[in-house]
Amino acid sequence: MNDAVIEIHGLVKTFRDFWLRPLASALRGVDLTVGRGDVFGLLGPNGSGKSTTIKLILGLLRPTAGEVRLFGLSPRSRRARARLGYLPELSYLHPFLTARETVLYYAGLSGLDRRTSRERAAELLSRMGLEGSADRAVGGFSKGMARKVAFAAALVSHPELLVLDEPTSGLDPLATRDVKELIRTLAAGGMTVLVTSHQLFDMQDVCTRVSILSQGKVVGEGAVADIVAASADPRHALEDYFAAAVGAKEGNPA
Amino acid sequence: MRRFFALARTAAVESLAEPLTAVLFLSGFAVVHLAPAFHYHQFGEAGRLARECGFSALLVFGLVFATAAAMRTIGRELESGTAAAALALAVPRPLFLVAKLAGVAGSLALFTGAIACATALSSSSGAIAALARDGHGSTAQVWGPALACGVGLTLGAFALAAAANRFLRARFCWTACLLISAAQPLAFILAMAMGRDLPPSFEGWTASLLRLLPAFSALAAGCIVFVSFAGALATRLAPAPVTALVAAAIVLSFVHPLRAILPDINRFWLVDRLANGGMLGWMDVLPALAAGALLSLLWLTVGSILLVRREIS
Numbered sequence: 001m002n003d004a005v006i007e008i009h010g011l012v013k014t015f016r017d018f019w020l021r022p023l024a025s026a027l028r029g030v031d032l033t034v035g036r037g038d039v040f041g042l043l044g045p046n047g048s049g050k051s052t053t054i055k056l057i058l059g060l061l062r063p064t065a066g067e068v069r070l071f072g073l074s075p076r077s078r079r080a081r082a083r084l085g086y087l088p089e090l091s092y093l094h095p096f097l098t099a100r101e102t103v104l105y106y107a108g109l110s111g112l113d114r115r116t117s118r119e120r121a122a123e124l125l126s127r128m129g130l131e132g133s134a135d136r137a138v139g140g141f142s143k144g145m146a147r148k149v150a151f152a153a154a155l156v157s158h159p160e161l162l163v164l165d166e167p168t169s170g171l172d173p174l175a176t177r178d179v180k181e182l183i184r185t186l187a188a189g190g191m192t193v194l195v196t197s198h199q200l201f202d203m204q205d206v207c208t209r210v211s212i213l214s215q216g217k218v219v220g221e222g223a224v225a226d227i228v229a230a231s232a233d234p235r236h237a238l239e240d241y242f243a244a245a246v247g248a249k250e251g252n253p254a
Numbered sequence: 255m256r257r258f259f260a261l262a263r264t265a266a267v268e269s270l271a272e273p274l275t276a277v278l279f280l281s282g283f284a285v286v287h288l289a290p291a292f293h294y295h296q297f298g299e300a301g302r303l304a305r306e307c308g309f310s311a312l313l314v315f316g317l318v319f320a321t322a323a324a325m326r327t328i329g330r331e332l333e334s335g336t337a338a339a340a341l342a343l344a345v346p347r348p349l350f351l352v353a354k355l356a357g358v359a360g361s362l363a364l365f366t367g368a369i370a371c372a373t374a375l376s377s378s379s380g381a382i383a384a385l386a387r388d389g390h391g392s393t394a395q396v397w398g399p400a401l402a403c404g405v406g407l408t409l410g411a412f413a414l415a416a417a418a419n420r421f422l423r424a425r426f427c428w429t430a431c432l433l434i435s436a437a438q439p440l441a442f443i444l445a446m447a448m449g450r451d452l453p454p455s456f457e458g459w460t461a462s463l464l465r466l467l468p469a470f471s472a473l474a475a476g477c478i479v480f481v482s483f484a485g486a487l488a489t490r491l492a493p494a495p496v497t498a499l500v501a502a503a504i505v506l507s508f509v510h511p512l513r514a515i516l517p518d519i520n521r522f523w524l525v526d527r528l529a530n531g532g533m534l535g536w537m538d539v540l541p542a543l544a545a546g547a548l549l550s551l552l553w554l555t556v557g558s559i560l561l562v563r564r565e566i567s
C-alpha cells in the first residue's frame with residue numbers, strides 16, 4: 001500500500017506574461033514525498049518556490065511539467081481536496097463575517113451538516129481562545145486574532161492533511177507557542193501536516209522531516225532527528241543545515 | 255448543496271453589508287416615496303410619475319448594485335485570496351461562480367420585491383390623491399398618511415438598524431438593508447388599511463401591486479443578466495476594465511447583431527406597456543424572462559470556463 005500523502009516528481013513551474021513569454025521560473029524540477037503522519041517542513045528563503053509548490057499541491061496552479069499526486073489522485077480531484085485543510089500565508093477572511101460565521105462558512109464548504117458545523121465551530125473557537133470575540137466581525141480583528149480564526153477554519157473539517165503556509169506569521173511568542181503545541185497535538189492524532197516557515201527554531205521543534213528549497217530546487221532533505229544528531233550544535237542544527245544548503249546553492253559561504 | 259448555500263449566503267451577506275448598498279437602497283426608496291410630491295406633472299395619468307420613478311430606481315440603482323456586487327464578490331475575492339482559500343477545498347470552480355452570483359441575485363431580488371411594494375404604495379396613493387383633487391372622491395388626505403407610512407417606516411428601519419448596531423453589535427449596513435426592505439411591504443399594508451375610502455375609479459391597492467409585478471420581474475431579469483456578465487468578466491479582469499466593458503455593453507447592445515449576446519436593457523424595459531391603463535401579464539413578460547435566463551446561462555458558462563482555466567496565485 002502506498003502510504004505517501006503527497007508525491008511530487010520533476011515539478012517545473014514557469015510563470016508567463018500575457019503574451020506567453022516566460023516571466024519567471026519558480027520551480028525547476030522538484031521531487032518531494034510527504035508520508036502519512038509526517039510533520040513536513042518546506043523551508044527556503046524568500047522567492048525559493050515554497051508558496052508556488054503549495055499552490056500546485058492545492059490545484060490552484062497548473063504545473064508546466066512534472067506531476068503532483070495528492071492521496072494518489074490529481075490535486076484537482078474533489079475527492080483529494082475534500083481531505084485537506086489549508087491555512088494561507090495571509091489570513092484571507094471576509095471582513096463582514098463574524099469569527100463564528102467564518103468558521104461555519106468553511107464548514108459549509110467542506111460539506112459538514114449544520115449541527116456538526118456548529119459544534120466544531122464552537123469547539124475550535126474555544127480552543128483558539130476566541131469565545132469572547134466569536135460574534136464580532138473579523139474585519140476589526142488584529143493580525144494575530146485573524147490568524148487564529150483562519151487556523152480554526154482550516155481545521156473545521158478535521159482534515160487528513162493540513163497545509164500551513166507560514167502559520168506563525170503575525171503571532172506573538174505565546175500564540176506561536178500555542179500553534180506549535182497545536183501542530184504537535186494534531187500530528188499525535190495522526191494528521192499529516194505540511195508547513196512552510198522562515199522560523200527555523202519553530203520548525204526544528206515541530207517538524208519530523210524537512211525539505212529545503214532554493215531557487216526553485218530542492219537543495220537539502222532529511223529527518224529532523226538525523227539533522228540534529230549530526231550537528232555539533234543541536235540547538236541550532238536546522239539553522240546550520242539550512243545555511244549550509246542554501247549557501248552552497250547560492251554560492252555564499254555557509 | 256451545502257457548499258452552494260454556504261457560498262451564496264456569504265455573497266448575499268457581503269453584498270448587503272457594503273456601505274454603497276445601503277446608500278443605493280436608501281436613495282432608491284427615497285426617490286420612490288417622494289415621487290408623488292411632484293404632482294405638478296402626471297404624464298397624463300395619475301400615479302404614473304411615481305410608477306416610472308420606481309422602475310427607473312430599479313433600473314439605475316439595481317444595475318449599479320448588481321454590477322458592483324458581482325464584480326466585488328468574484329474579482330475582489332480572487333484578488334484578496336479568499337477565493338483561493340475556498341477553491342483549495344472540494345469546491346468546483348463553476349459552483350463557486352454560480353453560487354456567489356446566485357447570492358448577489360438573491361440580494362437583488364430582495365431589492366426588487368421591496369421597491370415593487372414601495373412603487374405600488376407611491377403610485378396608488380398618488381393616483382388616489384389626484385382623483386380626489388379632481389373631485390372624484392373624498393380621499394384628498396390619502397397621500398399624506400401613505401407618505402408618512404413609506405418615509406416614516408423607511409427612516410424608522412434605518413434608526414432601528416443603528417440601534418441594533420449600537421446595542422447588539424449587528425452589522426449596520428446589512429441590517430439597514432434588510433430592515434428597509436422589510437419596511438416597504440409593511441408600509442404598503444399599513445397604507446392599504448388606512449386608505450379604505452377609495453374613489454370608485456381607483457383600481458385598488460392589491461390590483462395595483464399585482465399589475466406592477468410582471469414588469470418589475472422582467473427588469474430584475476435584465477439586472478441579473480448584468481450580474482452574470484460582470485461576474486464572468488471579473489474572473490479575469492480587474493474592476494476598472496469590467497466597469498468599462500459593462501458600460502460599453504449597455505451602449506453596444508443597441509447595435510442589432512450584438513443584441514443576441516449582450517445584455518440589452520431595452521429587452522427588459524416593458525414598463526411603457528403599463529401606460530394609460532395598459533396591462534402586462536405574466537405571459538407578456540415570458541419572452542423577456544426566457545431571454546434573461548438564456549443570457550445569464552451563456553455568461554455563467556463563459557465565466558465558468560474562464561475561471562476553470564485561470565491560475566490562482
